[in-house]
Amino acid sequence: VGLIGSKLIEQIIQNAARIKDSLGIELIINGLSNSRKMLISADALDPGNYAPLLESSKTPANINQLIEKMVDYNFTHSIFIDNTASAEVPRFYERILDNNISISTPNKVAMSSEFNQFIGLKSLSKKRGVPFKYETNVAAGLPVISTLENLINSGDQISKIEAVLSGSVSYIFNTFSANGPDFSEVVKEAQTLGFTEPDPREDLSGADVRRKILILAREAGSEVESTDIEIHSILNDACLNAQSVEDFYVELGKDNQRFRSSVTSAEKENKRLRFIASFEGGKGVISLKAVPVNHPFYALSGSDNMIVLHSNRYNRTPLVVRGPGAGADVTAAGVLAEIIGIAGLI
Incomplete structure (x- = not known):
């Protein structure tokens, strides 16, 4: 029960009566855990009093031990939320599914690991007839994975994926301009506002974006590994190898002119800088690009994500999914939607 977990409990409390009245689904919490303590009971826990x-x-x-208890209690219609x-x-997902317990998770570790694990968990979910849902792996509450599933299941074929998949980096390049503050100052502002991780390199390195585009490529039917996704880093080696966040900002400040030149050149051509992940022909690339005014990414604002799907059916005009792709509230809402969806299946 961290930030997303606490937001999820808040949303369950707010919506429990409506969900029960309109859908006939009663949501009961029987177990909770944080990094230090856990609580699991055969009786329903009071969500309004969960913290104390x-x-x-x-x-x-x-x-x-938590999983052992879940298995021992053998509740019908159990859902494990990670x-x-x-x-x-995620190392325990196989065991959980094998005991006929459904899973919903925003944790992207499992589905961005080796392809064998990705396909193994999906196969086990199907074999056991228990849903394994991870919509929130890629873009918080945005319906991206489910959209891909619907396209594939209905016989469509994905030819290309283009995406802006980092809300924090999206905010940075939506804010950075030729006549504004230096790039390092924009990154600091994004960190202060909570858009980036405590170490902004976790966002700017492109590693998290690689995990997300890898999951999308797999959902589109490609048997790919992380090594098939090439990252053209925004940051130079001095920034990436800095010993501390403070040292990172010193090195980033030394590189401000390079970023200023890039944004100035883009704006002269009426273009905007975007950190784009693309996948086509079995290979993925993540890089900073200047996009023209007629490109879907040009009009992005704030910390929005956007996923552009090109397919046999959507070949002239691609299918576009856009909206907030980060944040505890929207991620928790996506998990709650999955819980309700799973309840309808089981």
């Missing part, structure tokens, strides 16, 4: 209940728990957090970014929790 969890804090007063004497049981240390242990994912293995709201972490942990690499440890």
Whole structure:
């Protein structure tokens, strides 16, 4: 129960009565865990009182024991929610699914790992007849993976994916201009506003974007690994190798002129800089590009994400999904939507 988890509980409280009245679905919480403690009960937990209940728990957090309890209780229609970014929790997905427990998660570690794990979890979900949902892996609450699934299931073929998949980097380049503050100052502002990770290199390196475009490429039917996605880094080696965030900003400041030249050149041609991930012909590329006024990415604003899907059916005019692609509220809303969807399936 971190930031996304707490927002999810808030939304469950706010919507529980409506969901029960309109859909006939009663959402019951039987277990909770944070990084320190966990609480699991055969009786329903009070979501409005979860924080003190969890804090007063004497049981240390242990994912293995949590799963054992879930299996022992054998609740019908159980759903396991992983709201972490942990690499440890996804190691237990196979065991959870194998015990007929559904999963909903924004954690992208499992589905961006080796392709064998990606296809293995999907196959196990199908074999056991238990939903495994991860819509929020790519763009928070935006319906991207489900849109791809619908296209593929209905016989369409994806020829190309283009996407702006980082809300933080999107904000930075929507804010940065030829006549505005230096690039390093715009990055600092984005960090202060909470758009970036505490170390902005986690966003600017392109590693997270690679995980997202990898998942989309796989959903589109390509058997690809992360090595098939090439990153043309925004940052120079001195920035990437800086020993601390403070040192990173020193090195980034030394590189301000390069960024200023790039944005000035783009604006002279009436173009805008965008950090774009694309996938076509079995290969992916992530790079900073200057896009013209008639390009879908030109009009992006704030921290919006945009995914552009080219397919056999959408060949003249591509299918576009746009909206907030980051934030605890929209991510939690996406998870809640999956919970409701899973409840309708089981």
